Structures are given as C-alpha cells and as structure tokens.
Amino acid sequence: MRLLTRSTLLSALVFFVALISSGFYIFDQVSQEVEDEIGEELQNRKLEILASIAAQPNPLVTHSAIANDFQLDTISQAAYLALREHMEDISVYELVEQEYEPHRQLVTKFIHKGVYYRLRIHMSLLDLEDMGEVIAFSTGAVIVGLLLLSFLLNFFLQQRLWQPFYSTLAQLRAFRIDQPDPLFLPTSSVQEFKELNKTITNLTTVNQRSYQYQKQFVENASHEIQTPLAIALHQTEQLIQNPELTPADAQALELLTQQLERLSALNKALLLLSKIDNQQFGDTQLVNLGDIVRRTVDEYEFMADQKELHVQLTSQGDLKLAANQYLMEILVRNLVRNALFHAVAGGTITIQLVDRCLRIENTTASVAGQPEMLFGRFVKQSDKPQSLGLGLAIVKSICDTYQFTPTITLEANLFVISVQF
Amino acid sequence: MKLLVIEDEPGLSQTITQFLQSQGHICETATTYQQAQEKIGVYAYDCVLIDLMLPGGNGLDILSQLKQEHQETGAIIISAKDSLGDKLAGLDLGADDYLPKPFHLAELNSRIKSILRRTKFEGSASLEVGRLRINTEARTVFVDNQPVSLNRKEYDLLLLFATNKNRVIKKSALAEHVWGDNADQSDSYDFIYSQIKNLRKRFSQVGYELDIQTVYGIGYKFLAD
Numbered sequence: 001m002r003l004l005t006r007s008t009l010l011s012a013l014v015f016f017v018a019l020i021s022s023g024f025y026i027f028d029q030v031s032q033e034v035e036d037e038i039g040e041e042l043q044n045r046k047l048e049i050l051a052s053i054a055a056q057p058n059p060l061v062t063h064s065a066i067a068n069d070f071q072l073d074t075i076s077q078a079a080y081l082a083l084r085e086h087m088e089d090i091s092v093y094e095l096v097e098q099e100y101e102p103h104r105q106l107v108t109k110f111i112h113k114g115v116y117y118r119l120r121i122h123m124s125l126l127d128l129e130d131m132g133e134v135i136a137f138s139t140g141a142v143i144v145g146l147l148l149l150s151f152l153l154n155f156f157l158q159q160r161l162w163q164p165f166y167s168t169l170a171q172l173r174a175f176r177i178d179q180p181d182p183l184f185l186p187t188s189s190v191q192e193f194k195e196l197n198k199t200i201t202n203l204t205t206v207n208q209r210s211y212q213y214q215k216q217f218v219e220n221a222s223h224e225i226q227t228p229l230a231i232a233l234h235q236t237e238q239l240i241q242n243p244e245l246t247p248a249d250a251q252a253l254e255l256l257t258q259q260l261e262r263l264s265a266l267n268k269a270l271l272l273l274s275k276i277d278n279q280q281f282g283d284t285q286l287v288n289l290g291d292i293v294r295r296t297v298d299e300y301e302f303m304a305d306q307k308e309l310h311v312q313l314t315s316q317g318d319l320k321l322a323a324n325q326y327l328m329e330i331l332v333r334n335l336v337r338n339a340l341f342h343a344v345a346g347g348t349i350t351i352q353l354v355d356r357c358l359r360i361e362n363t364t365a366s367v368a369g370q371p372e373m374l375f376g377r378f379v380k381q382s383d384k385p386q387s388l389g390l391g392l393a394i395v396k397s398i399c400d401t402y403q404f405t406p407t408i409t410l411e412a413n414l415f416v417i418s419v420q421f
Numbered sequence: 422m423k424l425l426v427i428e429d430e431p432g433l434s435q436t437i438t439q440f441l442q443s444q445g446h447i448c449e450t451a452t453t454y455q456q457a458q459e460k461i462g463v464y465a466y467d468c469v470l471i472d473l474m475l476p477g478g479n480g481l482d483i484l485s486q487l488k489q490e491h492q493e494t495g496a497i498i499i500s501a502k503d504s505l506g507d508k509l510a511g512l513d514l515g516a517d518d519y520l521p522k523p524f525h526l527a528e529l530n531s532r533i534k535s536i537l538r539r540t541k542f543e544g545s546a547s548l549e550v551g552r553l554r555i556n557t558e559a560r561t562v563f564v565d566n567q568p569v570s571l572n573r574k575e576y577d578l579l580l581l582f583a584t585n586k587n588r589v590i591k592k593s594a595l596a597e598h599v600w601g602d603n604a605d606q607s608d609s610y611d612f613i614y615s616q617i618k619n620l621r622k623r624f625s626q627v628g629y630e631l632d633i634q635t636v637y638g639i640g641y642k643f644l645a646d
C-alpha cells in the first residue's frame with residue numbers, strides 16, 4: 001500500500017470515529033438538557049394544576065374531562081404512602097398521528113380534603129426525538145464533508161510534500177551500478193529529504209566508484225598478465241623447435257604449453273568479459289544476424305563433420321539489429337560452438353532464426369544442475385574439463401548489454417538455448 | 422631483411438628478436454619512444470614492429486613519423502590492448518597489420534613475410550616452397566604449375582605452414598590462424614588433425630605428398646627444402 005493511501009485512510013478512519021463519537025456526545029448533551037427542561041415544565045404544570053384544584057370541591061369531576069395532559073385518580077392510603085414522586089417514560093396513543101409516541105410523565109400525589117390523589121402529568125418527547133434526528137443528520141453531513149476534506153487535503157498536500165521522495169525513488173529505481181551516469185536527485189527544502197538525498201548520493205557514488213575500480217582491476221590485471229604469458233609462450237614455441245628433444249622433455253613442454261595456453265585463453269575471455277561489462281564496444285551499426293549465423297555455421301562445418309552431426313539451419317528473412325558487429329559475432333559463435341561442443345556424436349543440431357528469436361537445439365546426453373546456472377562464470381560440465389566455462393557467461397554478458405533475453409531449457413534429450421532479441 | 426622491434430618489455434623484445442634473427446633477419450630493438458624516434462630517423466628498415474604503449478609516448482605517433490619518412494617500410498602494430506579503436510587508428514595511419522598480444526611467433530612470422538612480399542615485390546610475388554608455388558594475391562596454389570583447389574581454411578592452413586616451413590607450429594597457432602582468435606577455444610584443437618588430413622588429400626590427388634609431420638602432442642611441422 002502506498003504511504004499516501006495509508007496515511008489518508010488512517011486519518012479518514014480517525015476522523016470517522018471522532019466524528020461519530022462527537023455526534024453521540026452532542027446528542028447526549030442535548031437530550032439531557034431537553035429532559036431537564038421537560039422535567040421543569042412538568043413541575044410547573046403540576047403547580048398550576050394543584051393551584052387550580054385547591055379551590056375545587058371535587059377535582060376529579062372538574063378536571064378529568066377537560067384536561068388531556070394529565071390524569072387524576074384517587075388512591076388508597078397505603079398506595080399513597082408507597083408512592084414516591086418520580087418521572088417515567090411512557091408511550092401515548094396519539095389520535096392525529098395514529099401511533100404511539102414517546103412521552104415523559106411526572107407521577108406525583110396530593111391530599112385534597114382528606115382524599116388521597118395520584119396525579120400523572122405527561123408531555124410529548126417528540127421534540128427531543130426530532131432534535132436527535134436533526135443532530136444525527138447534521139453530524140452525518142459534517143462527517144462526510146470533513147472526511148472528504150481530510151481525504152483531499154491529505155492526498156494533495158501529502159502528494160506535494162512527498163514529491164521529492166517519489167522523485168528520488170524513481171531515480172533509484174532506474175539506477176544501475178554498472179552505468180557511469182550519476183544520480184540527479186531533486187533538491188528539497190525539507191530537512192529529512194535533504195539528508196536522504198545526501199546519503200543516497202554518497203552511497204551510490206562510493207558504490208559506483210568501487211564497482212569501477214573492481215572492473216578496472218580485472219582489465220588491468222588481464223593486461224599485465226598478457227606480457228609474461230606472451231614471453232612464456234614464445235619461449236615454449238622456441239623450445240619445441242629443438243630437434244634433439246627427448247620424449248620426456250617434449251611431453252613436459254606439451255603440458256607446459258597446454259597450461260600456458262589455457263591461462264592465456266582464460267585471460268582473453270576474462271578481458272573480453274570485462275570489456276563487455278565496461279561497455280567498451282560502443283560503436284553500433286545495423287548488423288545482419290542472419291548473415292552471421294550462416295557464416296558461423298559454415299565456418300564450423302568441420303566440427304560438425306568431425307562429430308557426424310546433422311546441422312539444420314532455418315532462418316526466416318534477415319534479422320537486422322542495431323548492435324556491435326564484433327559482439328554479435330561472438331554471441332552467435334559461442335552459441336554455435338557450445339551446441340557443437342556438447343552435442344552427442346551423430347546427433348542433430350537445429351538452428352532457427354525466426355521472429356526475432358535465435359533458437360539453437362542440440363541433442364545431449366545429460367546436463368546436471370539448473371539450466372540457468374550455465375550462464376554463470378566458470379560453470380562447466382565435469383566431463384569437459386578442458387572447457388573454460390566462460391562461453392555462455394560471455395553470451396549472457398552480451399545479452400545483458402543489449403537487453404536480449406537468453407533462456408536455456410532442457411527437453412528430454414534436447415538442450416535448447418534461445419535468445420530473444 | 423632489416424627489422425626494428427619497438428617494445429618496452431625486455432623479455433618480450435628479447436624473444437621476438439631472437440626469433441626473428443633465427444629466421445635470418447637483421448633485427449634491432451628500441452625500448453622507449455625516444456629511442457624509436459631516433460632509430461627511425463637515422464636508419465631505414467624493411468619492417469617495424471610497434472608496441473602502442475611506450476614509455477615516453479604513444480606508438481601511433483611513431484607510426485605516423487615512420488610513414489612520413491619511409492613510406493615503403495612495412496609496419497605491424499603489436500598491442501596488448503586489442504581494442505578496435507587502436508586497430509582502426511593504426512590502420513588509418515598506414516600500419517600494414519595489427520597483432521594483439523599474446524601472439525604466436527609463427528603467426529608473427531607469417532604476417533611479416535606477407536608484408537615483405539607485398540612491399541618488396543609490389544604484391545606480385547608468389548611464395549615458392551619446394552615444388553609448391555603459392556600466389557598470395559590470387560590465393561591460388563600450384564604444384565609444378567598444376568593448380569590445386571583448396572577451400573579457404575585449407576589455403577590459410579597451407580600458407581601458415583609454408584611461411585613457417587621446417588618449424589614446429591603449435592596446434593593453437595594453427596587453430597587461431599585458421600579459425601580466428603577465439604576465447605574458449607580448447608575445443609577446436611582436435612579438429613586441426615582432420616583439417617591437415619584433408620589438406621594432404623588435396624595434394625595427393627595431384628600426386629604430391631605434403632610432408633607435414635606430427636611433433637609429439639604439441640604441433641605439426643611442414644618439411645620442405
């Protein structure tokens with residue numbers, strides 16, 4: 001949930017509860033006031049009635065017929081003694097409205113000329129009920145109004161206030177440590193945002209710098225390793241020219257040469273990887289991928305012949321991409337070589353270039369582990385120790401550079417690599 | 422032929438020089454920018470090898486000086502940087518070839534000979550090894566004036582053998598020469614053998630035995646007079 005939504009909802013909830021309880025409070029206060037007022041009215045009425053009765057010989061006869069707001073009854077002495085003056089709520093049938101309405105009733109007693117009387121005076125509470133309704137409606141309206149106001153206020157105000165934060169967030173989302181572009185964080189007069197941006201800027205600068213150092217280190221190290229490797233390789237090349245080499249020396253030289261060449265190949269691959277990662281293949285042109293695929297397949301025909309592989313090439317039209325020619329050639333070459341290298345002898349390799357997708361299948365014995373892992377560096381199959389395990393890592397790196405999507409899938413005895421351009 | 426090696430790494434300069442001398446060239450060295458400038462200013466060479474990163478300056482400047490003063494001298498850039506920008510800049514300035522480090526001596530030999538053929542014989546020279554004649558301009562091969570048809574890879578392979586006759590050429594040098602400078606390449610060494618077999622077959626079809634010997638597990642040697 002967004003911060004803005006959450007804060008708006010929370011404040012709306014608090015407002016709602018507060019307004020509902022204030023509605024109840026107001027109603028309670030008002031109804032108490034009204035009840036007090038009616039109580040006083042009833043007391044007044046009682047005094048009026050008692051005053052008018054005082055002169056009458058028989059209050060029952062004179063009054064019960066004309067007075068519709070009170071009832072007068074004679075009661076026994078015992079009942080008289082038991083009765084305490086009190087107020088009560090009753091329902092009275094109203095002829096006009098044809099329904100029962102709430103009334104407040106004062107029950108009291110008096111002695112007139114030795115006779116015990118009970119006097120019950122009532123008064124309609126309708127006013128109060130109406131008032132409650134009015135209060136409820138008006139508070140309701142106020143609630144809705146205030147909620148809407150708070151919602152809008154919160155939303156727009158917060159949106160404005162948090163603007164620098166969201167802008168920072170958007171920048172961070174687009175931030176890539178392997179890109180040299182610095183962040184342009186918005187300036188803000190809010191202390192917290194200022195600090196946040198300062199911290200983020202520091203953090204990203206430090207990270208970017210150490211990432212650059214690390215990348216640069218690999219490249220520099222590879223360069224430095226090249227010269228001693230070249231010298232050592234040249235020496236072995238000269239040594240093998242000796243016609244008087246003993247077989248044992250020759251064997252040792254062969255091993256030495258092999259290992260030096262392996263080291264050299266490794267170094268070259270690492271250098272290539274670091275160059276790709278360092279975006280040193282900037283010059284982009286329109287590259288015809290179909291051409292490259294056909295040329296590469298043609299170039300490696302010898303490998304297919306040697307392993308008696310059946311190579312099927314299907315390309316629908318020519319896919320032209322804006323990319324670096326050299327990198328695209330390496331991409332295709334590594335994929336084709338990988339398929340040729342790992343295909344079982346006598347198997348089939350299917351290469352398809354259809355719908356901006358290059359799909360290369362080869363029949364395979366078995367592949368251990370997660371297929372996606374094969375894009376990692378130095379990942380190789382144990383039965384192929386001479387492989388450097390960098391071929392597919394280079395493919396992945398090139399794909400990352402151009403935002404292509406490479407995928408590996410295993411289908412029965414088929415190893416399938418496809419690259420979506 | 423008289424060559425100059427401009428290379429600041431003493432070890433590398435030494436092995437290259439030794440090798441070139443063993444090939445019958447007169448070879449001089451320069452280890453700094455200034456030394457290179459002086460030698461180029463004073464002497465004329467048939468071919469100059471130029472390392473790009475030199476103490477005191479950039480090899481590209483040496484190259485442009487060389488091409489101003491001795492238009493006919495061949496130049497090969499040997500660089501550890503292997504960057505396309507340097508390669509293009511070098512070739513623009515008139516370099517005849519670009520060889521990224523580390524390279525095989527056999528490859529260097531082949532490239533130098535190719536340049537010398539072009540500069541000394543105005544491109545018309547053909548390479549003659551025993552009964553073999555290779556026209557490097559037309560990329561055609563003859564045995565006793567009888568043409569032998571080779572595909573591109575077979576021709577490349579033969580040319581490296583011919584320019585390095587009686588020398589052991591490592592399998593890796595053959596692989597790189599024919600299939601290009603690839604990283605994860607250990608897989609292609611095994612295929613050299615079948616390519617050489619094919620090459621022999623082409624020549625036996627015209628009645629010529631190509632004498633290419635296996636030297637232990639290391640490489641191959643083309644024996645010729």
